[in-house]
Amino acid sequence: MANFYTDNSxxxxxxxxxxxxxxxxxxxxxxxxxxxxxxxxxxxxxxxxNYDMVLSALGQLSADFIxxxxxxxxxxxxxxxxxxxxxxxxxxxxxxxxxxxxxVMGFTLPHRFGGLNFPNLVYSIATEIVSRADASLMxxxxxxxxxxxxxxxxSEEIKEQYLPDFADGKxxxxxxxxxxxxxxxxxxxxxxAFQDDDGNWFLHGVKRFITNGCGDVLLVLARSEHDRKxxxxxxxxxxxxxxxxxxxxxxxxxxxxxxxxxxxxFDNTPCQLIGERQRGLVTYVMSLMNGARIGIAAQSxxxxxxxxRVARDYAASRKQYETAIENFPAVxxxxxxxxxxxxxxxxxxxxxxxxxxxxxxxxxxxxxxxxKDKAEKRQLKNTxxxxxxxATMLTPMSKYYGxxxxxxxxxxxxxxxxxxxxxxxxxxxxxxxxxxxTTIYEGTTQLQVVAAVRSVCSGRAEKYLAELAERDYDxxxxxxxxxxxxxxxxxxxxxxxxxxxxxxxxxLYGRSLVDIAIDLIVGYLFCDQASTKCDMSVPLTAEDTxxxxxxxxxxxxxxxIARRFIQRNASKNNCLVEQILSGDKxxxxxxxxxxxxxxxx
Amino acid sequence: MPYNCVCLIKQVPDxxxxxxxxxxxxxxxxxxxxxxxxxxxxLNALETALQIKERYGGTVTAITMGLPSAADILRESLYRGxxxxxxxTDRKCAASDxxxxxxxxxxxxxxxxYDIVLCGRQAIDxxxxxxxxxxxxxxxxxxxxxxxELQELANxxxxxxxxxxxxxxxxxxxxxxxxxxxxxxxxxxxxxxKFIMKYKNAMAPIEVEKAIRNDNTALDEQAVKQLIExxxxxxxxxxxxxxxxxxxxxxADINWCGRxxxxxxxxxxxxxxxxxxxxxxVEPTESGVSDMVHxxxxxxxxx
Numbered sequence: 055m056a057n058f059y060t061d062n063s064x065x066x067x068x069x070x071x072x073x074x075x076x077x078x079x080x081x082x083x084x085x086x087x088x089x090x091x092x093x094x095x096x097x098x099x100x101x102x103x104n105y106d107m108v109l110s111a112l113g114q115l116s117a118d119f120i121x122x123x124x125x126x127x128x129x130x131x132x133x134x135x136x137x138x139x140x141x142x143x144x145x146x147x148x149x150x151x152x153x154x155x156x157x158v159m160g161f162t163l164p165h166r167f168g169g170l171n172f173p174n175l176v177y178s179i180a181t182e183i184v185s186r187a188d189a190s191l192m193x194x195x196x197x198x199x200x201x202x203x204x205x206x207x208x209s210e211e212i213k214e215q216y217l218p219d220f221a222d223g224k225x226x227x228x229x230x231x232x233x234x235x236x237x238x239x240x241x242x243x244x245x246x247a248f249q250d251d252d253g254n255w256f257l258h259g260v261k262r263f264i265t266n267g268c269g270d271v272l273l274v275l276a277r278s279e280h281d282r283k284x285x286x287x288x289x290x291x292x293x294x295x296x297x298x299x300x301x302x303x304x305x306x307x308x309x310x311x312x313x314x315x316x317x318x319x320f321d322n323t324p325c326q327l328i329g330e331r332q333r334g335l336v337t338y339v340m341s342l343m344n345g346a347r348i349g350i351a352a353q354s355x356x357x358x359x360x361x362x363r364v365a366r367d368y369a370a371s372r373k374q375y376e377t378a379i380e381n382f383p384a385v386x387x388x389x390x391x392x393x394x395x396x397x398x399x400x401x402x403x404x405x406x407x408x409x410x411x412x413x414x415x416x417x418x419x420x421x422x423x424x425x426k427d428k429a430e431k432r433q434l435k436n437t438x439x440x441x442x443x444x445a446t447m448l449t450p451m452s453k454y455y456g457x458x459x460x461x462x463x464x465x466x467x468x469x470x471x472x473x474x475x476x477x478x479x480x481x482x483x484x485x486x487x488x489x490x491x492t493t494i495y496e497g498t499t500q501l502q503v504v505a506a507v508r509s510v511c512s513g514r515a516e517k518y519l520a521e522l523a524e525r526d527y528d529x530x531x532x533x534x535x536x537x538x539x540x541x542x543x544x545x546x547x548x549x550x551x552x553x554x555x556x557x558x559x560x561x562l563y564g565r566s567l568v569d570i571a572i573d574l575i576v577g578y579l580f581c582d583q584a585s586t587k588c589d590m591s592v593p594l595t596a597e598d599t600x601x602x603x604x605x606x607x608x609x610x611x612x613x614x615i616a617r618r619f620i621q622r623n624a625s626k627n628n629c630l631v632e633q634i635l636s637g638d639k640x641x642x643x644x645x646x647x648x649x650x651x652x653x654x655x
Numbered sequence: 656m657p658y659n660c661v662c663l664i665k666q667v668p669d670x671x672x673x674x675x676x677x678x679x680x681x682x683x684x685x686x687x688x689x690x691x692x693x694x695x696x697x698l699n700a701l702e703t704a705l706q707i708k709e710r711y712g713g714t715v716t717a718i719t720m721g722l723p724s725a726a727d728i729l730r731e732s733l734y735r736g737x738x739x740x741x742x743x744t745d746r747k748c749a750a751s752d753x754x755x756x757x758x759x760x761x762x763x764x765x766x767x768x769y770d771i772v773l774c775g776r777q778a779i780d781x782x783x784x785x786x787x788x789x790x791x792x793x794x795x796x797x798x799x800x801x802x803x804e805l806q807e808l809a810n811x812x813x814x815x816x817x818x819x820x821x822x823x824x825x826x827x828x829x830x831x832x833x834x835x836x837x838x839x840x841x842x843x844x845x846x847x848x849k850f851i852m853k854y855k856n857a858m859a860p861i862e863v864e865k866a867i868r869n870d871n872t873a874l875d876e877q878a879v880k881q882l883i884e885x886x887x888x889x890x891x892x893x894x895x896x897x898x899x900x901x902x903x904x905x906x907a908d909i910n911w912c913g914r915x916x917x918x919x920x921x922x923x924x925x926x927x928x929x930x931x932x933x934x935x936x937v938e939p940t941e942s943g944v945s946d947m948v949h950x951x952x953x954x955x956x957x958x
Contacts, residue, residue, distance in 0.1 A: 093852035104852045111846040119842065157848040170848050
């Protein structure tokens with residue numbers, strides 16, 4: 055029996071290294087739920103055991119059941135039937151059935167609706183594991199944020215109507231936002247929401263590129279204030295699949311073939327308002343999108359892991375010039391970089407998820423159970439706000455870094471396999487196709503950078519890096535910490551320069567600024583892992599190849615990774631800072647001369 | 656119409672992970688060298704039972720005979736949706752062959768209300784496939800072995816497709832029935848999250864006793880007994896107590912159990928140690944393949 059959770063030593067290590075017990079205490083509200091629900095944990099230890107055991111069951115399902123069906127799902131895809139219904143690939147139907155039986159479709163929903171009330175961090179790990187098995191299935195498994203949005207903002211009646219069925223895996227959902235003329239710019243959404251004389255709401259119009267638009271319950275962003283342009287004219291609605299929801303088209307895509315991408319025509323569809331009018335985009339969809347972005351970062355992590363493993367296996371077994379190709383410097387360099395980037399992405403993703411959990415936990419505590427003492431309450435408020443700001447910065451960083459990383463890893467995996475990698479005989483070509491969407495949907499890389507660079511330049515990065523620098527590190531890492539401190543100073547110099555040059559200049563060099571900030575953050579995270587108090591040993595040789603299998607401590611291993619990562623990036627980031635400080639604006643001044651006119655045939 | 660299913664399960668050494676230390680010098684299995692797992696085809700039997708429950712209602716009771724550690728697979732059954740779990744354990748069960756085992760289990764099953772008894776086709780440690788049919792005989796019910804598909808369950812009758820050499824056979828019988836299930840029948844589910852969260856704390860009395868004795872070595876016997884009693888009561892109230900039955904409770908005839916009830920005599924055990932390692936390149940041509948096949952026939956690797 056294979057298992058995508060237990061076979062991943064980095065995940066195993068991080069589960070030990072991260073303080074899951076403290077997160078559990080916050081989201082289980084000091085374990086008070088155990089009194090009402092027989093499966094809710096009564097202690098931190100019990101909660102952590104729950105996470106571990108459930109992930110292990112999911113890891114087994116992913117490896118033994120979901121992964122073997124992924125190739126067929128990729129080939130078969132979904133079908134749009136004449137009556138407007140959509141038939142999923144058989145592998146998707148079977149896998150969804152198993153996931154429902156495994157009771158993992160309500161990962162983060164509260165116990166009272168039948169959910170597991172697990173932290174986002176554990177959900178990210180689960181999403182990574184499922185995506186490694188089949189990236190396209192993640193697009194349905196990973197839509198649990200829809201139920202979470204209902205839980206956060208809808209009325210009690212709507213919650214009771216839908217959430218238990220979501221948690222049981224009886225229904226799936228879709229977030230229905232994009233329109234032909236409203237992609238990145240959701241403020242341009244046109245789909246009309248209107249009321250009849252009795253105050254009942256209806257939807258009319260077209261939505262496009264809707265993942266799982268054929269799902270049972272749809273969250274629809276629509277214009278409720280017809281005389282009002284922009285985001286404040288939009289509200290969020292929930293409706294059910296039915297005769298007035300017409301799937302007109304299924305997109306023919308490069309990758310994630312198991313995930314149906316629908317064009318939908320709403321023909322006066324009855325619906326219910328979520329929360330308050332006019333807060334649809336500015337509050338609810340923003341929150342939904344933040345969760346979805348972390349979901350895509352986790353999906354990216356899973357695809358990268360899958361691609362890397364095929365490449366590693368091939369590099370070790372393929373012989374040319376009478377030796378395994380991984381013995382050649384060029385291949386070795388690719389494998390090494392892939393592996394380090396994979397762990398960098400995971401470090402950032404898990405840290406982001408952790409910060410989101412802490413932020414959500416504190417804000418829930420403030421709402422439900424605030425401290426009576428005024429000073430204490432103010433203190434909690436400040437801490438909560440601080441974590442929220444960190445989450446706002448880390449979320450686009452994680453989505454950006456993870457999705458770009460997964461494309462690089464998938465690209466290089468094909469390269470390692472050479473001609474074989476280009477053929478459909480190996481899974482890497484599928485991983486590369488599946489990877490390609492991750493830098494595009496739920497906000498393109500360019501939009502993530504726009505979001506992140508504002509946080510970086512507003513002083514948040516500096517504050518966060520200062521907090522990271524305060525953690526306890528082992529003495530052996532001192533020189534690396536000095537290097538990171540120097541890097542932070544250089545970043546600050548670059549930030550000041552950019553701010554003097556205005557917003558356009560900031561966006562022009564946004565990616566470089568965000569890259570430097572991410573490298574510094576991940577540098578600290580690697581040092582933190584290398585200073586762990588929960589070490590474990592990992593094998594250096596395959597189990598069955600030698601009698602005395604060699605092993606290395608994860609702590610030592612992470613120290614080696616930290617050293618290489620920080621030193622290599624220091625020189626790279628120096629170059630980036632130099633470019634930023636150059637003041638070069640030729641992208642604007644010379645655009646016309648270099649790019650020339652639009653050539654029409 | 657609801658059906659009560661009793662599912663027989665066994666904890667076995669994972670024979671897929673066999674290594675040089677798998678056999679003791681006396682020829683018995685070195686259980687310490689191999690991880691203990693849920694016998695794979697028993698998971699197929701359990702899956703069949705759970706599907707029957709989901710479709711028609713009723714209950715699923717998992718039952719195993721073995722060491723106290725076999726409680727692990729009972730918990731695994733609860734994680735998947737079994738309603739009840741029973742551990743048959745007794746030192747006097749030791750060294751039971753298939754005849755004695757089926758006798759002891761028949762005593763246990765007779766204490767239950769059942770319509771369908773399910774077992775895996777065979778266990779991967781002994782590979783005898785005998786306990787199921789022997790049990791049916793002792794219970795006086797019809798056995799259907801090698802079930803590949805449950806086709807119909809209605810009006811007190813069951814129709815299944817069973818594997819036979821060179822094909823399959825469709826058979827129908829009256830309930831109650833005993834089925835032995837193959838891995839063709841279904842794909843077993845994995846543990847379910849909420850059942851894991853709840854039943855990970857389920858324990859059999861013998862486990863409770865061991866844990867409490869380990870944690871309280873300084874206490875006197877009276878106090879320890881009290882602690883054990885209290886803990887068992889707490890588990891029972893929370894519906895987390897795995898039932899534990901011994902031969903006395905089963906009112907089994909001791910002469911039919913353990914070594915005295917086991918007529919099987921092992922004639923000879925051979926310890927085969929595979930040492931040779933190596934590989935041979937075969938030219939990917941007609942003649943290359945043909946040479947290889949001839950060599951394999953000559954060495955009696957294939958017939």
